[in-house]
Structures are given as C-alpha cells and as structure tokens.
Amino acid sequence: MLVLTRRNGESIKIGDDIEITIIQSKNDQVKIGIKAPNNIEILRKELFEETRNENAQASKNIGELLKFFTKKQN
Template identity: 65%
Template sequence: MLVLTRKLGESIKIGDDIEITILLTKNDQVKVGINAPKNLEIFRKELLIEITDENKQAASIQGDLLNILKKK
C-alpha cells in the first residue's frame, strides 16, 4: 500500500486518466473528488462489499431453488 500525505486542494494522479483531489477536511472526515473516465465504475468499498454479499446470497438461494425443483 502506498501512503501519501496531501493537503487541502492537492491531488494524486493515477495513470493518465484518474485524479483524486482533497476538497475538504473537517474533524475526522476528508472529502475527496475523483476525476475519472465515465466508463470507469467507482464505488465506496463498504457498498461494494454489501452488494457482493447480497449477490452471493441471491445466487445461493437460486441454487437451492434449482436443487428443489430437480428433486421434484
């Protein structure tokens, strides 16, 4: 993991297409702006984990239903 220190208004570049800028710092929160190509999906990690878990659960239920139907 690369760890960088940035001040308000400073940016980080990732490749040629992605720029992350520190927009606001208040108490223990940091607001960041991400400038990236429109075709690049950007998610908060906790939401991505939640979506992935829900998809796994839905797939498991579907698999269970298929097994029940096969038995009948």
C-alpha cells in the same frame, strides 16, 4: 498500501485517467473529488461489499431453488 500526505487542493494521479483531489479535511473527515472516465465504477467500500454479499446470497438461493426443482422432476 501506499500512504501519501496531501493538503487541501492537492491531487493524486492514478494512471492517465484518474485524478483524486483533496477538497477539504477537518477533524476526522476528508472530502475528496474523483475524476475518472464514465466506464469506471466508483463506489464507497461499504456499498461495494454490501452489493457483493447480496449477489453471493442471491446466487446461493438460486442454487438451492435449482436443486429443489431438479428433485421435483425426478
């Protein structure tokens, strides 16, 4: 993991297309702004993980349903 120190108003570039700017920092919170192309999805990590877990559970449920219907047909 790369760790950088930035002040309010300073930015970090990722490649040519992504810029992260520190908008405000106080206490234990940092407010950031992200400029990126529209085709790049940006999510908070907890939402990303929640969605991934829900998709995994849905896939598992579909697998169980397929097994159930396969047994019914035999």
